[in-house]
Amino acid sequence: MQADVLDASQAVAASSAAAAVPTAPIESPRQLFESSGVKAVLAQLDAELVGLAPVKGRIHDIAALLLVDKLRAQQGFNSQPPSLHMCFTGNPGTGKTTVALRMAEVLKQLGYVRKGHLVAVTRDDLVGQFIGHTAPKTREVLKKAMGGVLFIDEAYYLYRPENERDYGQEAIEILLQVMENQREDIVVILAGYKDRMQTFFGSNPGMASRIAHHIDFPDYTEPELLRIAQLMLEKLHYRFDDGALQAFARYIALRRAQPHFANARSVRNALDRMRLRHATRLFDSDVPLQPEQLVTLQAADVTASRVFAARHAA
Ligand SMILES: Nc1ncnc2c1ncn2[C@@H]1O[C@H](COP(=O)(O)OP(=O)(O)OP(=O)(O)O)[C@@H](O)[C@H]1O
Ligand SMILES: [Mg+2]
Known part of the structure; x- marks a missing residue:
């Protein structure tokens, strides 16, 4: 409790210190929503994708979280970049890749990633066939995705419990490290069928605990x-x-x-x-x-x- 009070007063002190320096006037969230270009990206998402109301709502909420976090940071309040790794579940052709591309743009507009590009991969891009091949492969993909979004389609294929020595596990461990330690520079989105994804999380609690946002894509009517x-x-x-x-x-x-x-x-x-x-x-x-x-x-x-x-x- 006491720690919380201390934190809050420190934050206020920090903000008044910041206020002593002439800075730009505080933007309203709506101003920032427009000036950052996020409004335009969301409007485009809305116009080019039919339906998907729950998905659009969740993307809007995430954008709001990032926007307010940015305003807090501007005022010197404690701003730890929110965890942004996500999981998109749904059947084929429900718009997961398309929404991930837009998400990358939103993250770029708000300055959460430097480049805002999307690197889409599957197991074969990350996991090698022979001993010693997986780590360099996974690291190469991560290097390409730095500053943007790494989209792993059918992510559950990374985990093959039937093979005792599956190299997928090695890729998962490297991913987990980067997701934790470099999360201000890369956002990982896992995608796939909902039931298989749930089974995957069940056997990979480390991965489950690092995914903050689960978004389900319904079939179209x-x-x-x-x-x-x-x-x-x-x-x-x-x-x-x-x-x-x-x-x-x-x-x-x-x-x-x-x-x-x-x-x-x-x-x-x-x-x-x-x-x-x-x-x-x-x-x-x-x-x-x-x-x-x-x-x-x-x-x-x-x-x-x-x-x-x-x-x-x-
Ligand atoms: N709601 C939508 N409105 C208009 N076009 C859509 C919509 N959803 C998907 N599409 C289009 O359908 C195609 C497939 O979408 P997308 O690749 O995003 O689906 P996906 O969920 O990633 O599929 P998969 O699981 O097969 O990779 C794309 O050309 C995309 O533009
Ligand atoms: Mg896709």
């Missing part, structure tokens, strides 16, 4: 997937006509129920195939095309998909 498709098409200067829009809604309902469905990633892949069919259809025409035709996907471009055929076959 059918209307969200449709909206994602429209957003992707807009960016590419394409659009669905009414028939194609209805056909794609049916496509999503069928595709979602099939194996290996990967949320927004499957939508992107489906659109690529539809653009191919659209091009082939236009290619057969020997009359000049209207600009409208070059941008419009029709029902036939959608319904030629195997996804519909599979239903007829069944």
Whole structure:
């Protein structure tokens, strides 16, 4: 208790000492939110990603924490950089990599990392095949990621309890050291399926205790997937006509129920195939095309998909 009181009075003393020196006027959080560019990054995240309200809320909260921490530091209050290592769980194609990229930008804008780049790796980038290969490999990756974010996809593959002498353990130990000792210069984000991630943390309490933020990415609903498709098409200067829009809604309902469905990633892949069919259809025409035709996907471009055929076959 006493220590707390002492700390607080020291902080006030420090702040009044700081106030004696002419400094810039105290910014309001809202001013800093705008001037740091964080507002713009979050607005971009909001505009380019459909849905994900809980994820966006958590990113906003983390940004608020960092912003207030910065204002505290400016006033000379005790400011220990908050622990920022994170875990993103969710199924494939739910936006984890995309959000990690934006997170790196937010951290850069607020000065928590120097460069704000993202290095995305999996087990094979960190763990060697032979004795003595893992440490240099892991250190090389860490060196590349310094000043930014290290994103480890399917992080649970680092831990293989079935192999008695698995080199993954060595990579984990090096990561833990750096996560603890150099956390003002690197943020580690682990990503993967939720259940496997939980099992991984269960057997790696050292890792679990260093991860401060757990963010879960839900699967998209059918209307969200449709909206994602429209957003992707807009960016590419394409659009669905009414028939194609209805056909794609049916496509999503069928595709979602099939194996290996990967949320927004499957939508992107489906659109690529539809653009191919659209091009082939236009290619057969020997009359000049209207600009409208070059941008419009029709029902036939959608319904030629195997996804519909599979239903007829069944
Ligand atoms: N909410 C969304 N709105 C619009 N586009 C999205 C959304 N979520 C993901 N995407 C797009 O879908 C693709 C896959 O997203 P991303 O790579 O971020 O997913 P992921 O969760 O990292 O997937 P994986 O686990 O397969 O690596 C990207 O092209 C991304 O831009
Ligand atoms: Mg990814």
